[in-house]
Amino acid sequence: GAVVSQHPSRVICKSGTSVKIECRSLDFQATTMFWYRQFPKQSLMLMATSNEGSKATYEQGVEKDKFLINHASLTLSTLTVTSAHPEDSSFYICSASRTSGGSTDTQYFGPGTRLTVL
């Protein structure tokens, strides 16, 4: 099956620093990747949709200057949380969708990255 990895799995940083999270599709090319955040005991909330080679599309209420997304290749998307603050502490999950003609593509989710900002 399709595998999506995330790195790091866990990160602790000081307030004001920037943190980069990588999302990789290991055995398929992902034209589209998605970034979600999940607060404790809550559902996933889509932050942005990332298409290879173009700018990400952010959901309403998500600050694009704070959450920088780069999708430089068909297997890698990165999310950078700039000037992180404690309220940015969350579980960040990426997913990747592959294109195969006109058929429906299931999103494959990464294992998530737990960010703790002190």
Next chain:
Amino acid sequence: AQSVAQPEDQVNVAEGNPLTVKCTYSVSGNPYLFWYVQYPNRGLQFLLKYITGDNLVKGSYGFEAEFNKSQTSFHLKKPSALVSDSALYFCAVSQSRRGQNFVFGPGTRLSVLP
């Protein structure tokens, strides 16, 4: 707009008994429906999806779900629950055949008691 409801925050079932996790949805067009499971501190794992065709969809780990258009429901079921099925279950709907633009339900925590 799309929305997904999972009316039960928590479902408890004894091991060996059948389980049902409920999901209802609201979309303006054709619904594409998905179930995912999440174990603690892990990402989501795909269980099954309904795109078209048979209303009864069979997925991973013995799970199945029945699409009911008139009731706008997509309940997840398993004939005999295992303790290892204990996890958080999310129903999701997409209006894209490519599975984009997911809207997730709030999740239902399933506890299977030995």
